[in-house]
Amino acid sequence: MADNNLYPVVDIPEYEEENEEYDTEYKPSVAWDLEKGDFVCESPFCMLKSEGLEAYKIWCVKAVSTERYSCLGYDDDIGAEMEDAMKEEDDTAVELAIERTIEEALMVNPRTESVEDFEFSWEPSVVYVKFTVYAIHWEKFDLEVTLKRR
Template identity: 35%
Template sequence: MPDLFPAFSMPSLVENESSNDVQYPESPLFDFATGDFVIDGAGRFVMADGHTAWAQWCQKAVLTERFACLAYSSDYGSEIQTAIRQPTRAAARSELERTITETLLADPRTQMVTDFEYEFEGDSVTVSFTAVPVIGQEQRMEVSV
């Protein structure tokens, strides 16, 4: 008589071999006011520590229009210009929050983005938000578009 409850062996589980160790490498310091890298008196780049480099990356990623620069992958940049062209301020706020959050969460060093504040002034807007890294202190950031 056939078995009503067939027996089978459990497959072996593959252990997760990938490492979730997020690294914050140092990077050349960028001055957003001048739009150029900071250079010391000897003509060498000034290096930023890992956390400052991550904060710079966040600001640069939000200010860079997605798909505008062929040097960057399609994951880099934001659609912030499209967001501020929404018909109402409520729609613009929603779209700005979505695109900034999506932009920053593309980096595994970012855990979450919270506390959005908006200041509209004519055709421009200043957005303040808090970016929380996986490791380290949260960073309050502000971008003007």
């Protein structure tokens, strides 16, 4: 017998809540040489990969070293606003702005618990920034980045 309804009848599936927990396993990434600023290759066409804590450290350095909004391939949350930080009036204001933008850049990753213990070393054309990253699933580690003054 044919159903003679004027309007279609649709079964509505039950709503399932999404799991709010973030995937704690850090996915493998391509290895990156922080000193050379280039991929680590075993041969011309074979890049090595990094995993876990090492991949997270690389992400931290790249997030701090990438100017926010400068790469269309990255989400707007990725990167730091170092150009604005370096435009401050005096060295103390620059240091505070650098601290703020590094913390903002790294706290977008749910694996970052906090960023602390900033140390600055000034030279005429560069600023060396050393800081400690406290990760949720790993031990704390120190990172150092070099920022060019304009």
